[in-house]
Amino acid sequence: EVQLLESGGGLAQPGGSLRLSCAASRFTFSSYVMNWVRQAPGKGLEWVSAISGSGEYTYYTDSVKGRFIISRDNSKNTLYLQMDNLRVDDTAVYYCAKATTVAGTFNYWGQGTLVTVSP
Amino acid sequence: QSALTQPASVSGSPGQSITISCTGTSSDVGGYNYVSWYQHHPGKAPKLIIYEVRNRPSGVPDRFSGSKSGNTASLTISGLQAEDEADYYCTSYAGTTTYVVFGGGTKLTVL
Numbered sequence A: 001e002v003q004l005l006e007s008g009g010g011l012a013q014p015g016g017s018l019r020l021s022c023a024a025s026r027f028t029f030s031s032y033v034m035n036w037v038r039q040a041p042g043k044g045l046e047w048v049s050a051i052s053g054s055g056e057y058t059y060y061t062d063s064v065k066g067r068f069i070i071s072r073d074n075s076k077n078t079l080y081l082q083m084d085n086l087r088v089d090d091t092a093v094y095y096c097a098k099a100t101t102v103a104g105t106f107n108y109w110g111q112g113t114l115v116t117v118s119p
Numbered sequence B: 001q002s003a004l005t006q007p008a009s010v011s012g013s014p015g016q017s018i019t020i021s022c023t024g025t026s027s028d029v030g031g032y033n034y035v036s037w038y039q040h041h042p043g044k045a046p047k048l049i050i051y052e053v054r055n056r057p058s059g060v061p062d063r064f065s066g067s068k069s070g071n072t073a074s075l076t077i078s079g080l081q082a083e084d085e086a087d088y089y090c091t092s093y094a095g096t097t098t099y100v101v102f103g104g105g106t107k108l109t110v111l
Helices: none
Strands: A003-007 A010-012 A018-025 A034-039 A045-051 A058-060 A068-073 A078-083 A092-099 A106-109 A113-117 B009-012 B018-023 B035-040 B047-050 B064-069 B072-077 B086-093 B100-102 B106-110
Touching: A003 A092, A018 A034, A018 A092, A018 A113, A034 A078, A034 A106, A045 A068, A045 A078, A045 A092, A045 B100, A058 A068, A106 B047, B009 B018, B018 B086, B018 B106, B035 B064, B035 B072, B047 B064, B072 B086
Parallel strands: A010 A113, B009 B106
Antiparallel strands: A003 A018, A018 A078, A034 A045, A034 A092, A045 A058, A068 A078, A092 A106, A092 A113, B018 B072, B035 B047, B035 B086, B064 B072, B086 B100, B086 B106
């Protein structure tokens, strides 16, 4: 069974930085688009970012463009999200999600890691 | 404001059927057959229940079905069970610029 394990969440101040990681196992990591999806407290799910299997192509929701960078290390089967210039409204549980061969179809999800941005 | 519009809540009694709508535009739902639906119990990881409009992953009961007409996709759950009580989200591929859009989510209450 596919496993996705997020880490790196925690408390940050506005303007600060955090780096999330997602360790993947039990599938050919480099073959699939990987994504970050978040859920703010009391809100719905929101797609944040995606990266192609090779890492060549990246995609971001408008609210994080210029502040977040998605990357992957296929030799370590690990997905990353570097979050800079954090804002209070970035507070959320961040999920790592594996896509199928179809963009936007997420067939496996991690358990999530909580990011809290507060003064 | 979410890109795809879902009703905030729906409810039904055990054994009944309910339908959740997901309305987008010709740039997302109407333009691609890449609509997915997810079931999310609070505190747990979301679960894929429908992909590519109407397909069920292995292990998802056939009580769950999906369809699409124009810019609106729908999820129907028949024979409601208590464990179906959860939040449900639709997503759609939206091209290489916007990429993926989510619906705002629908809270299903089983009475």
